[in-house]
Amino acid sequence: MxxxxxxxxxxxxxxxxxxxSDMLSAGVISEYAVFGAVAQMRYTEAVSxxxxxxxxxxxxxxxxxxxxxxxxYCTSRGFxxxxxxxxxxxxxxxxxxxxxxxxxxxxxxxxVAEIEGEMIRVVxxxxxxxxxLSVGRLRDHVRILSLLDAGSVDAxxxxxLAARHGLSxxxxxxxxRFLER
Amino acid sequence: MASFSVAxxxxxxxxxxxxxxxERQAAxxxxxxxxxxxxxxxxxxxxxxxxxxxxxxxxxEAQVGEPGRxxxxxxxx
Numbered sequence: 001m002x003x004x005x006x007x008x009x010x011x012x013x014x015x016x017x018x019x020x021s022d023m024l025s026a027g028v029i030s031e032y033a034v035f036g037a038v039a040q041m042r043y044t045e046a047v048s049x050x051x052x053x054x055x056x057x058x059x060x061x062x063x064x065x066x067x068x069x070x071x072x073y074c075t076s077r078g079f080x081x082x083x084x085x086x087x088x089x090x091x092x093x094x095x096x097x098x099x100x101x102x103x104x105x106x107x108x109x110x111x112v113a114e115i116e117g118e119m120i121r122v123v124x125x126x127x128x129x130x131x132x133l134s135v136g137r138l139r140d141h142v143r144i145l146s147l148l149d150a151g152s153v154d155a156x157x158x159x160x161l162a163a164r165h166g167l168s169x170x171x172x173x174x175x176x177r178f179l180e181r
Numbered sequence: 182m183a184s185f186s187v188a189x190x191x192x193x194x195x196x197x198x199x200x201x202x203x204e205r206q207a208a209x210x211x212x213x214x215x216x217x218x219x220x221x222x223x224x225x226x227x228x229x230x231x232x233x234x235x236x237x238x239x240x241x242e243a244q245v246g247e248p249g250r251x252x253x254x255x256x257x258x
Contacts, residue, residue, distance in 0.1 A: 009226045010219065038222065045213040046224035048232055090226075115219060150214040 010116050012089035016052060017118035019077065019088065028073045031057040033110035035096075035103075035123040035131065040143055042113060043125040043152035051085055051092040055107045055123065058097055070095050102127070102134060102165045125152040130161045133170050145178060155179065 023029045033039075036053030058066055074086040085092035098104045106127035113122045123131070129147050132140035147153045155175075162171040216224075 009223045013219075013222060037225070041221040041225060042218045043214070045210060045216075046221040046228065048228035049225055050229060050232075113218060150211065152214075 012091045013115045015088050017120040029056045030059045033107045033121040033123045039123045044146040044150040053094050056095050129153050129158045
């Protein structure tokens with residue numbers, strides 16, 4: 001089982017990295033960065049996740065059917081659409097258009113990581129924490145706590161980034177709920 | 182009102198032992214964060230597969246017929 005998983009995940013991540021790189025070259029997307037739980041795991045211990053989330057910028061005039069070019073491109077490359085996701089190997093990959101100045105900044109300033117020789121852009125830990133703060137569900141708060149606990153982010157820097165994006169009140173609430181004793 | 186305290190023999194030792202254990206556990210948890218990203222993604226996939234097979238097993242367990250009828254169970258084997 002472990003051997004299968006090792007080969008499986010590497011093959012999937014290599015395939016995802018290649019697909020993203022090809023989508024950039026073909027002009028289907030103009031920028032991307034991995035975020036969500038898959039990105040979180042670069043900075044914390046492993047967590048269970050059902051899919052991989054990718055922040056994307058799509059060139060052209062925004063429309064209601066924003067993700068259509070991505071779905072069409074992936075289908076033409078043999079990756080089936082499953083609900084809101086594209087299936088790459090065993091992994092559903094969900095593309096999410098950058099939805100705020102914060103997510104746009106996170107995408108511009110993403111780190112570059114390497115998986116099995118393929119380069120892939122990953123959202124930085126501080127941006128992940130502040131995006132989680134902006135979403136604000138309990139599981140997002142758990143993500144911030146995991147990042148803090150792993151020492152991947154500094155509470156002061158998260159506070160400053162949150163303030164820059166108008167999330168000071170949310171950060172104060174988070175601090176009083178989880179960090180102050 | 183009278184107050185009293187009871188000395189429990191070995192309580193201090195136990196307290197220190199538990200603290201040491203928790204510190205070792207925290208260090209182990211921190212060390213898991215410093216594994217490579219690939220290794221953590223692999224662990225995540227193992228967790229995902231376990232979760233999915235557990236869900237499948239629970240869905241089978243929860244198969245019910247009409248209201249009032251007992252849970253249907255697959256014959257063993």
